[in-house]
Amino acid sequence: MLHSSSDGQKYDLAVDSLAGSASFKYFGNRRGLTAYSYVDETLLVFDSTVFSAADREATHLLEGLLRHAVRPTDVHSTDTHGYTEVIFAVTRMLGIAYEPRIRQLTNQQLYSWEPVATHRQLGQTLLPDARLDPERIARHWDEVLRLVVTLKLRHSEASRLFGRLNSYARQHPLYRALKELGRLVKTEFLLRYVDQVELRQRIQKQLNKGESAHRLAHAVWHGRNQEFHAATRSEQLVAETCKRLLMNAIICWNYLHLSQHLARLPPEQQAATLATLSPFAVLSYRHLNLHGEYDFSDHPLLAEAPFDMDLIATWQPPSKPA
Template sequence: MLDGLLENNTILQIQEHTTDTHGYTEIIFALCYLLGYAFMPRIRDLKDQQLYRANRTAEYGIFTPLLTKTVDVDIIEEQWDAMVQLAQSLKERTVAAHVVVQRLTNSFPLDRLAKAVTNLGRLIKTEYILRYITEPPVRRKVHVQLNKGEYRHKLPRWVFFANQGEFTTGDYEEIMNKASALSLVSNAILYWNTRHISRILEQLHQNGETIDPEVLKHISLLPYKHVLPNGTYFIDEGSSEGYG
């Protein structure tokens, strides 16, 4: 998940990242925070989530009964410089994010850096969950972004018809090669849609019609049903040969 986020070459300044439950871990919460992203997953079974307090003796009002465990703030402070250096290495892409996540996960709780990252993630996760359950705008934002993301994923699944939208290999480099090719094709379709929708809007403008900017916000550039992923075949009645 972090690899794709860090390798995104968009000119936009990404500030928030949403994902479903399967993409959530406390380590990801911490790494996103260190990288300057607000990690906003939709977590299943919130009532079963362990929430943490920063101070064992402090009172947190109505939330006090929910905060049943305490994070180790001391180790976060001790390893802070090391965590910042780790985040810088990720930003500079001198180390792959999936390798970092795997090592941190496998070395917890014996490794002190892994322990610090996990404790930081617990603190960030707790703050996020409390906002999620008390602030309806936060929940709406997460759901809207996930719905947009799911619609975006439908396009490459449509194009990637031979494997029914699933990678059948466990080799990381092969997966990345296929994902890059899939992104290229998907972006070409997106570009084609953008050009043609822009031309339609320009024609409407020339005809004297005005499009409300609020309406434009809801026009998706991701329709794909006009794309034939497996090609078009023309059969000559006098021949058994087909052409794609």
């Protein structure tokens, strides 16, 4: 089961751009955008995109998950900014368990199929706040299926579809049906979230990996000012993809370096060394020269490959004691 998470970072724009938006909280008197990245439990940054800082992150959440077809996500987490009831519905239809970290749980509502009075008559302590409308879901079920298939086949971007459905003066009937279905899925999740400590810890652990990846992202950004110098969306996506490529190169190098170091240790020391390693060690960067070295001589920078790939490929981590 692969657990992933996604989160956005705000960046200033150094040039005029249609993608830029104003936000005094994040940019002061300037304009900026959001760089949204996806991290899985192995700390691979497997996708990223950029969009206006005025957009809600939840509307773009599905796009990176649907693009990542090599190793599909089984469980996905975000913070509160990534959550909507519609996302609960669509992820469930796509076979993805959506497990966000939601703050202010006391403000969340629980829903049920039966009237609230039915639960009250049964003497239940925990009562739902409202009743779902199953007729609304059934009435638009075929449209819900068509929308999910459209997303699955990537005939249209999720952010574009949700933006259109939510742009009416009154919410589109299909969007309201998705919200109704999402309330059912969200209620089931909230009950598990409150009851299971392990679930809350697992979500927080994965979100911590995303925050650590953000620190690496800031480190590899060239120059002191964390800002985009690209005006068009295509140029901004190129810059964001280059940043992600550098991050994954550092993560890969750290994995190889640590694996080779462990493989060369005596067997009795490997387990003890592994126990002292931080799970975020592969995101370390202070041992690297992030600005590079320039060699204008006729000699190669490295006389030999830095890693013994045969040793790394055959090494097996010591098993944990029973």
